[in-house]
Amino acid sequence: MDRPAQARRTAGPGGTSRRTALRAGLGAALGAGVLPALSGAAHAAEQPAGQHPRAIGGTKIRNVTGPDETGQFAAPWTDLGIPALCPDGSMLHVGGDTFDGGGVGGPDWRAPVGLRSGSDLGSLVVNGSVGGAHAVGLVPESHEGGTTAIPSDVFTVGDTMYMHLMRGVIFQTHHSDFWRSTDNGETWEYLCQWPGDLLGGQFQQKSYAVADDGFCYVLSSVFNREVPSDLLLHRVPQDRLGEPAAYEPWGFADGAWAWGNPATTVTARRKWGEICFRALGGKYAFTWLNMEPLSMRAQVFASPTSDLTTTPEQTVIVPTTPGNEQGNAVASPYGGFIYPGSTFDDFHIAVSQWYDDQNYRVMQYRIDGLSQG
Incomplete structure (x- = not known):
C-alpha cells in the first residue's frame, strides 16, 4: 500500500509558520492584558443558542513533559x-x-513522537520513548515546506x-491518514x-469512541481554529477501521435522523480547537x-446519537495569563485529551500549554465536579 506523498503538501502563501498558525486564536483570545479566570456567568453571557456552560473546578497534578x-x-x-492505553498495560x-x-x-x-509511562494516573512519569534514549518520529515526515503530522x-x-x-502545513490540512x-x-x-x-473539510480532525457494540463512533471537524465548522458523527465497525468506505454518516433527512443519511452537524457550528470523544462508564464523554x-469544555451523554444541542456544556479549563495560574485556570491552554483510566468521579485530561518558546508542554489536570447529566 502506498504511503502518503510528501511532495503534494506545500506551504501556504508566504510559508505560514507553525508559530503563527498554532498560536492564532490563543493570543488574540487572551489579549494584551491580564485576563482573569472566567466565571460561568461570564461564559453564559457570550453563548449562542441558549447554552449556559457550568463552570467547575480542577487541579494541576503535574507536568508530563518538559526539560x-x-x-x-x-x-x-x-x-x-x-494518551492511549497500550495492549501491554x-x-x-x-x-x-x-x-x-x-x-x-x-x-x-519530529512529529509525532511516542513517550511511555505506566498507566497509574497517580504516578504518570515518562520513563521511556519509542526510540529509546532518543524519541523518534513515529511515521515518515520530512517537514519539507513546513509540513507536519499532527x-x-x-x-x-x-x-x-x-x-x-492531520498532514500538511498546520491548519492547511492536505489530507488526514x-x-x-x-x-x-x-x-x-x-x-x-x-x-x-472531504465533507467541506469537516472530516479533517477526528476522534474515536470505542464502544462495546462492535463500532467506533467518530466525531469530526475542520482542523483550523479560525474557521467555523460543523461537528459530524460517523460510525465504523471496529474490524474495518482502515476502510474509508465503511464509515457511515449520521444525518437528518426526510424528517428523521438515521444512519446512512448525509452527514448533518450534531451541534451548533463553531470554531473548534482539539476534540476528544470517549466511551466512559457506560456513557460518552466529549471534551474540546x-x-x-x-x-x-466537556459534555457527558448517554448515546453517541444524543442531542448535543440540549446536552449541558461544562467548562473544565479557563484561560488566564502567565503568573496567574491556579486551580483550573491555565495560560494559553489547548488539547484536553481524556486519560484512559478516568472515571466521572476521577476525571483526568492532558492539557497543553504554549505561551513562549520555553513554556511549551503537556500537563495532567484532574477535573472536579463533572456532572453526568
Missing part, C-alpha cells in the same frame, strides 16, 4: 500528549511537534493501536487516507477546546 520530565529522551519541547503519550535544544523551533523537529487521536481496540494524523500498531506503538503501518477537503470564548 526535566522528557529532556532525557531528546523531547524537552512537545505538546498534545494524546502501559501508557503511550503521542506528542505533536517536538524539538530538542533550547526551545520551540530548536533542532531535531495527531488528532490515538486509541486501542483489542491488541491493536490506531493513530489518526490512519495508522495501526500491533507492538504497543513501537512501529506503525499505514492504512488509508482521506482528502482534506472552545475558541469563542476561549475555554476547554
Whole structure:
C-alpha cells in the first residue's frame, strides 16, 4: 500500500509558520492584558443558542513533559500528549511537534513522537520513548515546506493501536491518514487516507469512541481554529477501521435522523480547537477546546446519537495569563485529551500549554465536579 506523498503538501502563501498558525486564536483570545479566570456567568453571557456552560473546578497534578520530565529522551519541547492505553498495560503519550535544544523551533523537529509511562494516573512519569534514549518520529515526515503530522487521536481496540494524523502545513490540512500498531506503538503501518477537503473539510480532525457494540463512533471537524465548522458523527465497525468506505454518516433527512443519511452537524457550528470523544462508564464523554470564548469544555451523554444541542456544556479549563495560574485556570491552554483510566468521579485530561518558546508542554489536570447529566 502506498504511503502518503510528501511532495503534494506545500506551504501556504508566504510559508505560514507553525508559530503563527498554532498560536492564532490563543493570543488574540487572551489579549494584551491580564485576563482573569472566567466565571460561568461570564461564559453564559457570550453563548449562542441558549447554552449556559457550568463552570467547575480542577487541579494541576503535574507536568508530563518538559526539560526535566522528557529532556532525557531528546523531547524537552512537545505538546498534545494524546494518551492511549497500550495492549501491554502501559501508557503511550503521542506528542505533536517536538524539538530538542533550547526551545520551540530548536533542532531535531519530529512529529509525532511516542513517550511511555505506566498507566497509574497517580504516578504518570515518562520513563521511556519509542526510540529509546532518543524519541523518534513515529511515521515518515520530512517537514519539507513546513509540513507536519499532527495527531488528532490515538486509541486501542483489542491488541491493536490506531493513530489518526492531520498532514500538511498546520491548519492547511492536505489530507488526514490512519495508522495501526500491533507492538504497543513501537512501529506503525499505514492504512488509508482521506482528502482534506472531504465533507467541506469537516472530516479533517477526528476522534474515536470505542464502544462495546462492535463500532467506533467518530466525531469530526475542520482542523483550523479560525474557521467555523460543523461537528459530524460517523460510525465504523471496529474490524474495518482502515476502510474509508465503511464509515457511515449520521444525518437528518426526510424528517428523521438515521444512519446512512448525509452527514448533518450534531451541534451548533463553531470554531473548534482539539476534540476528544470517549466511551466512559457506560456513557460518552466529549471534551474540546472552545475558541469563542476561549475555554476547554466537556459534555457527558448517554448515546453517541444524543442531542448535543440540549446536552449541558461544562467548562473544565479557563484561560488566564502567565503568573496567574491556579486551580483550573491555565495560560494559553489547548488539547484536553481524556486519560484512559478516568472515571466521572476521577476525571483526568492532558492539557497543553504554549505561551513562549520555553513554556511549551503537556500537563495532567484532574477535573472536579463533572456532572453526568
